Amino acid sequence: MTSMYQVHIKNNHYRHDTFPNTAEGEEVFTITQERFDAAAKAHPDVSAEIEVSIDWDTENFNAHMATADALVTWDLPTENLTEVAPRLKWIHIIGAGVEHLTPMDWLPDGVILTNNKGVHAAKGGEFGIMSILMLHNHMPKIMTNQIRACYDSLYSTPIAGKALVLIGTGSIGRAVAKHAQSLGIYVIGVSRHGNMLPELDESVPVEELDRVLPRGDFVFVVTPLTPETENLLDARRLRLLKPGAGLVNIGRAAVVDYAALVEGLNSGAIGGAVLDVFDPEPLPSESVLWSQPNLVITPHVSADDGNAYVSLTLDVFFNNMRRLLRGAVLENQVNTALGY
Known part of the structure; x- marks a missing residue:
């Protein structure tokens, strides 16, 4: 029997010095279990092959990443990622900009980085x-x-x-x-x-x-x-x-x-x-x-759908997860040399 792919979703509590930086933003960008399950109904073939864990900030991050094949997040601790996440194959960033992760020399060989291009x-x-x-x-x-x-x-x-x-x-x-x-x-x-x-x-x-x-x-x-x-x-x-x-x-x-x-x-x-x-x-x-x-x-609200941001993000995730499971090329891959 083929083992299930392990997916970890790292949400962020809002703080003024990070993302999201308002309480309203936290509501818009948080991937809850309820929101994930709702999106999964449109992708039953993929959801049948994955197990998901959802947590906040860096709480239990290392424990989740020890078995994770994929990570969905805005940011992450990058130090010693190969040792922390030995099975990691793919990181999906829930925004379009990835400059907060540059330079990207921390990205382990063979791990694919994608972004939310198109959602906005x-x-x-x-x-x-x-x-x-x-x-x-x-x-x-x-x-x-x-x-x-x-x-x-x-x-x-x-x-x-x-x-x-x-x-x-x-x-x-x-x-x-x-x-x-x-x-x-x-x-x-x-x-x-x-x-x-x-x-x-x-x-x-x-x-x-x-x-x-x-x-x-x-x-x-x-x-x-x-x-x-x-x-x-x-x-x-x-x-x-x-x-x-x-x-x-x-x-x-x-x-x-x-x-x-x-x-x-x-x-x-x-x-x-x-x-x-x-x-x-x-x-x-x-x-x-x-x-x-x-x-x-305007307070950085130009391109984020206040009602559907998470569902749009999860559509990108599920479509790329299907590609990963089938051995196809992932969409929205970040060119780490160019930074976008």
């Missing part, structure tokens, strides 16, 4: 086009005027014909681009490879970013954080933006120089911004960003 596309795409429409309709300025009791008529136009520079063309970026194209926005994709995609009108490698930045009425950042993308939109590049352009960042804070962004907003060179990612998170109450005019702050 529907929600992130809707949030993205909402943000672009907010910028086009001067909503950051209008919200600033509301606080100041300033009744100033700020008119806009239909958005068709405007240009979007989209930095990051993964699943969320493509969803944003699809919405944008449907409204007649010209979409210029920027990525490491510069490959053309159906959702784009034009595509360039990141080496040509300086050339396309001045063309964008909006710049949308949704690239992962890697050594190559850190401070990608520095002060020099922010000065290349078309006068009055709007900026959205739902990728990672370190990709954009926020101090330079504040300068641009104050001077009027940048017309408005929507920021969903910060460092640290939660954004400290003393941060100057809270009182910055023409800026909308």
Whole structure:
């Protein structure tokens, strides 16, 4: 008789210095036994071949990992993992970004690392086009005027014909681009490879970013954080933006120089911004960003489905677990050299 595959799920209690960092986030991202069993009903062939253990943080982690074939988690103790988890074959990270696990020299040979790519596309795409429409309709300025009791008529136009520079063309970026194209926005994709995609009108490698930045009425950042993308939109590049352009960042804070962004907003060179990612998170109450005019702050909620995040995550898990059991190639594999 074939032995059952052992799967350990490591949830995290919320703390301000880790993930999740709010009580609301803990509710959204926790994989309970009830949620797991509900998802398993859609995958009876896989659930019949696995046994699952669910625990919190690092409580009993080593005991669970001694027999685990697969781990589902946001983070994990990485020291001596080969000795702690001698049977481990696969680690699934429940987020899209994996920069918190870099450098990945801790990953044992033969262990596959996957992420949640694709889970965020529907929600992130809707949030993205909402943000672009907010910028086009001067909503950051209008919200600033509301606080100041300033009744100033700020008119806009239909958005068709405007240009979007989209930095990051993964699943969320493509969803944003699809919405944008449907409204007649010209979409210029920027990525490491510069490959053309159906959702784009034009595509360039990141080496040509300086050339396309001045063309964008909006710049949308949704690239992962890697050594190559850190401070990608520095002060020099922010000065290349078309006068009055709007900026959205739902990728990672370190990709954009926020101090330079504040300068641009104050001077009027940048017309408005929507920021969903910060460092640290939660954004400290003393941060100057809270009182910055023409800026909308959202608390890292742009791409996470508040009702279905766990079920979407578990669909990715079960589909890949089936592949692992059948000896097929797993989807969403992280390139450990590139960091995403």
